[in-house]
Amino acid sequence: MADNAAHSAVEVRGGARWRGLLAGIVCVGLPGLFVFAPLATFLLYSFWRNEDGQLVREFTLQNYRAFFGDATFLRVYIRTILLCLGATVLNLVVGYAIALFIARRDARVRFGLVLVFVLPLFTSYIIKIYAIRGILGHRGVLNELLLGAGLIDQPLTVLIFSQTAIFIGLVVLYLPFAVLPIYLSIERIPPNLAAASADLGGSTLDELRHIVLPLSIPGMILAGVFTFVMTFGDFVTPQMLGGIDGFTFGRIVYTQFGVALNWPLGAALAIILLITAVGVVFFATLAGRWSTTR
């Protein structure tokens, strides 16, 4: 009896160990295989070079030198950062307003409203881009409206195939990624804090400024990171809406792989893109920690 019990206890422990090992393999192995291995390959490629379409497997820093030594690369890099920062800031402002609007509605309609604003995520990317082109184009909805209203007498050319077009496109396409985390962080604030603020004499503005805004900083940081990292890496939107004027860093990286077939340079640029993104996440984390330990 006692022997049996001891035996089955060992068995259970043995089973648990196997399950633990399996879980470890899945948790470490899958990301390792599908994320870190490709990244490591990229890193390796970025230190090789391309010679007449042939890959030369010798260590070199020439790809990175090309980036830092070429004013064109640097200019596009800086311009893309500014473009994406702008899109991020605008997304945060608009996303915050929308999230606040939803959070202040009755509990029963909130979920429906969230769905409405997140619905674009369920739609194909290409369809969304063509829809935006339909709105921003020379004979698009926006120009026709402005013409019809007599506000302009020539279609605005800046609306399509320009940095402005990319900017508008990025803001529209990535807005749901800003709305969601902000909404979730506002919704998590206990309602009795608003009650306490009002009870102590605070106006709605006081509550927003001193309670809701500070407590939703984690959501804002997440929203900012999402928007920036995703817009920075996006190359389809700039290509579809930017035309010849709309060169962004993501497009350059894409071009090295898909058009110029210079994989080592593309890999180096991709690594720079990755470092930029990781840097943003790092500073956002610092900002988050600073905001909560004040």
Place this chain on the structure above:
Amino acid sequence: MNVHSEFLRLDAISKSFGTVEVLHDVSFTVARNEFLTILGPSGSGKTTILRLIAGFEAATSGAITLDGARIDTTPINRRPFNTVFQDYALFPHLSVRRNVAYGLMVRGMDKPAIDARVAEVLAVVGLDNYATRLPQELSGGQRQRVALARAIICEPRLILLDEPLAALDVTLRTQMCAFLKSIQRRLEIAFVFITHDQQEAIAMSDRIIVMNDGRIEQEGSPEDLYLRPKTRFVAGFFGENNLIEGRVSGIETATATVETAIGLVEVALGTSNLTVGAAVQIAIRPENINVLKDPQGGAAFVVRNVQFAGASIIIDAVDAQTGSVELRVRQAPGNALNRPAIGEEVAFSWAAQSTTLVAGEPSDGG
């Protein structure tokens, strides 16, 4: 309580949520410097009263007046009342100092004045050394004090406390009772305290309003309610009470005779206007009953259980004849005579003055 010092008046307040009426025709006043407790079980409407006074809800009908002027439509942030919330509702991202300063900050007071006042109030609640802590770094009792400090710093006319002791353990609750009462005396502000705990109510209140099912059941001093409950609900809710059903069979000047399952019982008449034949209940406190070892004096009871409870011995007994009257008796533990054996037959006695008549059929209320 001085009648002229009443400054807040609730007049025929009713409140419905949809088709559910949670308050029915509630009227009472609050006097200056008064510690008023609204006592009732959950669902009795006591929290709704607090939310109406604070301004979180609007009454369906009736009026709330402050110094004679109606404040029903005054927004929450313009009412000179502050609330200590049940779960404190401290701002988690602000230090103790900034939590307490909140009410002054939104009023636009300048920083040096705020700092001085915050230091003063933190000293009052005994938290001088905790100004820079965050709420999550405090114990339950300390959070409670911060919530209180945050409310009193605005110098409100009235502080509303919504079951603030519910989350504390028993020892701390007793301490906080004494603390709240001393603060209230010191500040000379009216406190309206919401609770379902009759011991807290008795310990702190100048006056208690007992709520049941959205109505005021009885209102009075702790002594009034404890010694002279008017309804079966109050008699049952307010401490332990034995209830014996019966019918009035005779009325004299100061006493009445009630016919019960254990024979004729003489009771104090009190103020209620009784008629012969009316159905009543006799309420007797367990501590007001004496054990008679010699069961000649009254109806015989069989002892069901004897339990030592520290300060007293609890004796549960049932009448030997019909088995329909159950009594709980508390006796001082020192006296061996007061401790009958289980199964023993005893008789009980009590003074007519220590009984109260509670009107109504047993099926009423409670």
